[in-house]
Amino acid sequence: MAIIVRLDRTMADRKMSLKELAEVVGITNANLSILKTGKARAIRFDTLNALCKALECQPGDLLEYQPDDV
């Protein structure tokens, strides 16, 4: 997948645990874990909005594009 989720990095910067973030964003630990480990196929704008709000960041801080052939 060319899109990498950098949730772990941003969470570490904000010193926020998975459980804490899941509670603030309003999604389950399991779903947040799927997102964090890069297993998710898509992310809803609602979820992205809530994550940016909770982590006080921009979508670009959470998502990164890396070409497949690199």
Added chain:
Amino acid sequence: MEYLGEKSVSSVLLSIIRVIWIIGLVAIGILIFIILIGVFKPNWLDLVESGTFTLNALGMRITFTDPAYKQLMLPLYLRFFGWVGLPLLAMSLYVIHQLKAVLGALCRNNPFAAENAEHMRNIGVAIIAWTVYQSIAYLIVGWYIARQIQIAGMTINPAFTFDATLLFVGLVVLVLAQVFKVGIQLREDQELTI
């Protein structure tokens, strides 16, 4: 009326399919038994057969009263069981087995189980294989029997028969399997959309 779940049309169909499955297993056992008797103790079959030989075809029952025909036809029939009946029965049982798995998933309220598309595809392929095999096997058997029976004033010729309806059903099942595959993919996409 519920179509999916524990007490639904699917569960009734599953119960029926389970009974057919058991009957099929018994039938295949009996068939193998008859074939083995035919191979090792052919004269035992004389005990259960009458002195005549009967052919059922196209709504007709043709009875050969001359015992000579029985001597001639019995080995032919055993070969027919072995080469035609057994593979057709085995293919039918395979379809029933796959259908059991699909209906089981429907009873668990999980129509888009990952393996369902595979089961449906297997059913479609087996139905098409059944149709093709039956046509070829019947033609060969017909040709063989026609060569053996000679009756004055009567001509027996092999005829090619093809069950187009069954082939159509097989193709429809293959298309439905593909629809299932897309459905499974959509569900996975939905589950993995956070």
